[in-house]
Amino acid sequence: MAEFYSLKVADIYKETEDTSVVTFDIPQDLQNTFKFRQGQHLTLKEEINGEDIRRSYSLCSSPIENQWKVAVKQIPGGKFSTYINQKLQAGNQIEVMAPTGNFGVEVQPKASKNYLFFAAGSGITPVLSMIKAHLKAEPNSTCKLFYVNKTAKSIIFKEELEQLRNTYFGRLEIYYFLTKERRDIELFNGRFDDVKMKVLTNTFIDIPDTSEVFLCGPEAMVNYVSEYLIGAGLSKDLIHYELFVTGLSEEDIKRAERLAQQNVEGIEVTIVDGGKEFAFTMTKEYDNILDAALNAGADLPFACKGGVCSTCKCEVKEGEVEMKINYALDDKEVSQNLVLSCQAVPTTEKVVVDFDV
């Protein structure tokens, strides 16, 4: 069930000129439902000009703080981010879905791990949650953050990061990179490239001693840094990422176009959700399972409808589907028959998908 809860905004403030941080008040009876792991996100819903709009935002607070906070950066022309940044006020109610998402790993109090984080702009939000959780709960672990922003003024959570660096002196290293402001040390000017990565992997990063790497930012940055680290000897299994998608690759465009031509009319789809079954027949108006099911009256969870957030994830129990775009599920999840229903085009005459995953 796509269950939303009406939550009160306890606080909202401007972290930078174009980013607001929203704190939700979670009533006692919902605290269990809203329990989360660092790296997870909340899906928010609001009717804006008569349109049901949903967006997912990573929690920037850590579970240990017992606070539920998200940071929302204003996107030019973005309906939801404009609403949050310009209209939402403390005391308002807003519809919020319980936390979801797989980004992040469990904290292990006895672990002595060395975590690396690469973030760009608002990609800091899940990363901040993880840094706080691992430093607090794992006294023998260390964190290194490589963080790209346009200017010094636009660095989101700079003050909180500096406080963390002081609190966990020697266990948290932070390196800021600026793309639209020049500083004396050339290494810290501009985006990650071969020159910078070579210096980082020769001086600041000890590849054999790295336990996990988390990347959050634009697809180009995430792919580039991942590939560089793998090339430098890091195991692919240790790399975890969350993307901002800014454009589709040639391959994605071709696959999405091919699947859009697929004839889905007449395909029988059965949805299992909340232990109940809902069956309908695909028509040619919608090629993906999520839109077709919503149109047929199902109440299913979704947010981005762009293959990025994984809110619409389900498991294929019978039949086959192909995804147009997948920026959310990793290879392991795909091998477990998980698919993003907003991108899933049925390719067999009968398909059964289970949302209770």
Ligand code: FES
């Ligand atoms: S709704 Fe976000 S991936 Fe499907």
